[in-house]
Amino acid sequence: MKLNHLIVPGAAALLFIGCNQTPPQPNYNTTRRVSDQISNPVNNPNGQVSPGSPQQGGIIAEIVNYQEPTPYSYPAGYNDPTLAPNKHLLVWTTNPAQEATISWSLPDLIANTQHNVYLSEQQRNGSQLNLYEMKVPAQESGMDQACNSQLPIFQSRVTGLKPNTTYFYVIESNGQQSQEMHFVTAPANSTTSFKLFSGGDSRSDPGQRVVMNRQISSLLSQDSSYLALIHGGDFIESGSNCEQWSTWLDNHQSTMTSKGRVLPVVATFGNHESGGEAQFTALFGDPLGGEKFYFNTKIGSLDLIILNSEISVEGTQRQWLTTTMNSLAKQATFIIAGYHRPAWPAEKSPGSTTSWIPIFEQNQVDLVFESDGHVLKQTCPIFNNACNPERGIVYVGEGGLGVAQRGASQSGQWYFEGGYAIGQHHIQSLSFQMNSATPQIEYKVYYDNTSHYPLTLRKRNR
Known part of the structure; x- marks a missing residue:
């Protein structure tokens, strides 16, 4: 079946995939051989509007109902937001199936305090840190030096993770702890969607x-x-x-x-x-x-x-x-x-x-x-x-x-x-x-x- 993809340009554009309409030229057919096929989406000849509507055999693209995220629920041990970890970031580089770098900042750095990430394959809700199977110490990332002490960033470089696995983690820093967060490691095999x-x-x-x-x-x-x-x-x-x-x-x-x-x-x-x-x-x-x-x-x-x-x-x-x-x-x-x-x-x-x-x-x-x-x-x-x-x-x-x-x-x-x-x-x-x-x-x-x-x-x- 030939699909003609039509677009109304502009910020409020809706996409119609017209199955029966013929758009104005040029229309480039991008069908590859069966083993290497691409179904091309849109023909947009210099901004012209092509005819077509859902009533004419088009298919409206799916609608996503966006919802505002609800406020976080912090654990009971989270006592002082002015000292607690913030500005959370998780980075992948060369081995996302087994490694991740977890970063955060602190609004005010207290001397001689511990900075750690606690991880578990089970949801622990941050209530007892000793239940988390992994504890990874953190170090200053170099951001504080690059920013003349304006932006301290601590990092834990976590290794030895299992592929395609959900990890729940809590940050302990400045004597405070974050809410429990989680991420999923990358799959290691080529059969996982x-x-x-x-x-x-x-x-x-x-x-x-x-x-x-x-x-x-x-x-x-x-x-x-x-x-x-x-x-x-x-x-x-x-x-x-x-x-x-x-x-x-x-x-x-x-x-x-x-x-x-x-x-x-x-x-x-x-x-x-x-x-x-x-x-x-x-x-x-x-x-x-x-x-x-x-x-x-x-x-x-x-x-x-x-x-x-x-x-x-x-x-x-x-x-x-x-x-x-x-x-x-x-x-x-x-x-x-x-x-x-x-x-x-x-x-x-x-x-x-x-x-x-x-x-x-x-x-x-x-x-x-x-x-x-x-x-x-x-x-x-x-x-x-x-x-x-x-x-x-x-x-x-x-x-x-x-x-x-x-x-x-x-x-x-x-x-x-x-x-x-x-x-x-x-x-x-x-x-x-x-x-x-x-x-x-x-x-x-x-x-x-x-x-x-x-x-x-x-x-x-x-």
Whole structure:
């Protein structure tokens, strides 16, 4: 069945998947061979509105009823909020099936007090810390030094975790303890289904940032199969501004559910982080050292490559990417790459990241995350500078987690035939479906309490 996907551009847009209507040209057919098929979402010919309605055979995308998270319920031992742990953050880097970095700040540091994280596979409600099977001491992350004693951040680097397991944890710091929170480790095998969020550019509007965070929290509350957020960079306006980082951390608490579910962050270095390398390292780590901020990680069936568009894309980074890709392509189920500055922009000019395109194409990457443009976009499947439904790679982005959106000035480019480019805050959702005969990624975008632009990527034959 041929699906014509219609869009009404604008902030209040609704998506209709018209089964019987024919949209105006150009209409790019993006059907791949059965073993490597993509169902393309939207035809947006230069912003024109295509006919179609639910009454004409369309299907309205699912509606998500967002709800404000309820206030936290703290344990009886939580006595003094002015001293208690706050600004909670959980980070994944190279081994999310077995490791996590748990961070927090303190409003006022008391000397000679203990700083620990207690973890258990069972819900303990924080009442008796001796019942938690794991106790991991914390150390200062380096943020206090980078911020001239303005923002102390403590971290516990937790190792030896079990894959695909829920861990409940409590932070003890300053003689106080946090509420009990929990997270789920990544699966280690390639047969477990799961979901991820993705998005970038949360930098310059804290109010809108909180709106997007609350939507993430609501989606996570409704669907516990979401495991983490892949952030595409530009967390804040100025990477060396510790007050902005403090505000971002406060705003980030809105992603936590009312039941204490914490969403791990996989971080990408953006251009607005430049100059704040020390702060970025203190919060999110630097797995390969030397302020490279590129690495690869595995989340179940996904091999995820995080690149750094703010240093040279040639030399050491390109060689690392080539070697890593060549190794992964031989055994990977899905490969996704992510970085900040777009190679196929909907706004601005192409970045130096175009240098990586041949490596992506040679190794048949499944999807690429881009940010920086402050628009919502999806390209046609691109291969060798042309739309190619057989071997092409779809590029999505470009940053809608809070920053003011732009007008998608490049929306008329050839690579948006069969795709779309509009100014719209958004959250990207990826569902890795491993239960079907052919494993697949189901991608869609959330905004205005609605899911839009469904896209299915079936496992490639590499």
